[in-house]
Amino acid sequence: MSGLLSVEEARARLLALFSPVGTESVPLAAAGGRVLAEDAVATRPQPPFDASAMDGYAIREEDHRAGNRLAVIGASAAGARFEGAVRPGTAVRIFTGAPVPDGADRVVIQENTTRVEDSVTLDEAAPGGTNIRPAGGDFMPGDRIAAPRRLAPADLALLAAMNIARPVLRRRPVVALIATGDELAMPGETPGPDQILCSNNFGLKAMLEAAGAEARMLPIARDTPESLTAAFDLAAGADLVVTLGGASVGEHDLVRATALGRGLDLSFYKIAMRPGKPLMAGRLGTTPMIGLPGNPVSAMVCGLLFVLPAVRRMLGLPEEAALRFPARLEAALEPNGPRAHYMMSRAEPEPGGWRIEAFGRQDSSLLSVLSRANALLVRPPHDPARASGDRVEFLWI
Amino acid sequence: MSGLLSVEEARARLLALFSPVGTESVPLAAAGGRVLAEDAVATRPQPPFDASAMDGYAIREEDHRAGNRLAVIGASAAGARFEGAVRPGTAVRIFTGAPVPDGADRVVIQENTTRVEDSVTLDEAAPGGTNIRPAGGDFMPGDRIAAPRRLAPADLALLAAMNIARPVLRRRPVVALIATGDELAMPGETPGPDQILCSNNFGLKAMLEAAGAEARMLPIARDTPESLTAAFDLAAGADLVVTLGGASVGEHDLVRATALGRGLDLSFYKIAMRPGKPLMAGRLGTTPMIGLPGNPVSAMVCGLLFVLPAVRRMLGLPEEAALRFPARLEAALEPNGPRAHYMMSRAEPEPGGWRIEAFGRQDSSLLSVLSRANALLVRPPHDPARASGDRVEFLWI
Secondary structure, eight states, rough: OTOOHHHHHHHHHTTTTTOOOOOOEOOGGGGTTEEEOSSSEEESSSSSSOOSSSSEEEOOGGGGGTTOOOEEEEBBBBBBOOOOOOOEEEEEEOOOOOOOOOOOOOOEEGEEEEEEEEEEEESSSOOSSSEETTTTTBOOTTTTEEESSEOOHHHHHHHHHOSSSOEEEOOOOOEEEEBOOTEEEEEEEEEOOTTTOOOOOHHHHHHHHHOOOOOOEOOOOOOSSHHHHHHHTTTTTEEEEEEEEEOSSSOOHHHHHHHHTTEOOOOOBBBBBEOOOEEEEEETTTTTEEEEEEHHHHHHHHHHIIIHHHHHHHHOOOOOOOOOEEESSSOOOOOOOEEEEEEEEEEETEEEEEEEOOOOOOTTTTTTHHOOOEEEEEEEETTOOOOTTTTTEEEEE | OTTBBBBHHHHHHHHTTTTOOOOEEOOGGTTTTTTEEEEEOOSSSSSSSSSEEESSEEEEEOOOOTOEEEEEEEEEBBTOOOSBBBBEEEEEEEEOBOOOOOOOOOOOOOGGGEETTTEESSSSOSSSSOOOOOOSSSSSTEEEEEEEEOHHHHHHHHHHTTTTOOOOEEEOOEEEEEOOOOTTBBBBOOOTTTOOOOOHHHHHHHHHHHHOEEEEEEOOOOOOHHHHHHHHHTTTTOOOOEEEESSSSSTTTHHHHHHEEEEEEEEOBBBESSSSOOOOEEEEEEEEEEESSSHHHHHHHHIIIHHHHHHHHHHHHHOOOOOOOOEEEOOBOOOOOSEEEEEEEEEEEEEEEEEEEEEEETTTTTTTHHHOOOOEEETTTTTOBHHHOOOEEEOOO
């Protein structure tokens, strides 16, 4: 298999075609799962004042003795502080989150007190914390959420607490999907006797959108230069053009010729992997283009291994070696050939880790198998025969 | 801590308030991540005909001998089959995915042939498979994708291949989020000196939407019956009303009183867990209501442990014990008290599994800590002291 690139080398070459897309300021409520493009910097402390962590009474530490009876001189509520000061022998009723009044340096929790009219008696002097959250204990002005970062739910809450109403995010990279082939009918149509349904573009669209891209599904391109040209025209403005099918060595391959006719600066990768025929990649003017195989499993696996990293790069996220997890092999495997094999598999938790079993049928046309898989068992080139119980590695899909 | 419910028991009681929402037929391109509500049944076989797995020549097995020279009598392309039959001594040029012509029962791959004008010579008789994908090898009429199922990208491709253009999905359950409190300002506003920013509802919204719900963020309800009443009125039509804050035992708790005034059939759970004050749950007429604590970390953890399972139930998904993963503890922990403790932690892969370290500060007001966490280390009630290297369990967040 000399002349074939490893998956890693092909991915590195392909990623060199990409750079981060532009940024946009987005309302916070719409920022979940999006990618922060500029550091978000707090301009205020949180909490903005010493705040009570409990419902109880704000007192002076010197008054903190079991049996001590204090005059209740007011109340401090969240949103409405007590404006006076706690003097010796006095207490202020206080609620969780409320500002601690001047003079007080402890909150006793209400369960440890007895209230009678305008006085409160401390039942016990509880050791330990003061039940006060100091100003700035969560964050201080200048504290930041560092970009790039994919925003998780807790990040949204933190941005809100920082009063960052419109964070600066990477815009969603736009990926145009062009399925090609005379044999394809769209779901909802009645396919002719020689036709099959177009499926790759639906799978890729869902995969790309879950990763933060916007996928534009274009009309199916037929196997004519005119139809392919029309599809490329419709892809104008996209950040990435992905073709599906037509990248093989067959005579019916027109995608390559048509793209070359439009000025494609072609890098064509022959990759030492299964599933996956040659991957086409290059630049159409300033726009990167990736040609994926037409077989559905190949298209989805190549989408995972090559297109998703490209989306991450466009989102400004660091390159991330796809995390490989160890697992215990359930059923023995034959020796692998010269190409890395990404086998459709099912991984299940077991005490202390994971067990995995590759499906018996691995043909790259079998969507029903891929749909049952939750993992790709990764076999390196020339991996020897594996016995049940061996340690192997897998990727989640 | 007698009288307190375990997390599991509180969750079971809470889930009894919920049932699956209705269904809707949705265009396939918009179905990614949604939940299939009715089995999707194939009405056609895939492939619909015996199809070539390779580019090459369709021949009869009896002609499969090294050196044999066959007359090429036509071509079968994907989408345009060869209408004749392959007779002894003949071959048909064929491309991947094309129908195999009558009479042929093997495809020889083109790399193993030599083509000269209208004849082709077989260079070698390759053993092994016929390179033919049999009709129905992927799926047959009547094969199904069983509901309920959250649709992964490969499922979308499979639905497309089955020609199911509008699968029947659960509609997205609508969750109304009501943040309460005089102390709250909305991001973008200038908070008063005693105010903090409203953050829980942004975090919850992102969490719920990632799980497949539609979150409606209502205006902040102030600590008056009128304001709370207005908020409940705005929540009309939601499948679930979630209030944030105001569920504590403090005098400023008006949420409970207002909801009771509107006919709330209250179940109030005191749960043996940290973080998390009492959880309020019940029914307002036919609409379930959950009252979450106001502290941001408590709200997010209770969202994860109680609201997400409710969303799953509304989506018709089976109850799923949150998957606990084993990990090696990095730094020793004190004995735990009588309540289960969900500690904000960082889990990182290591050879053979995961290692985890709980953050030193666990106060439920600390969003900056939650934002750095990727896991909750779960400590059962009365868990003894743990040493570095001990095996513990965690949940992903």
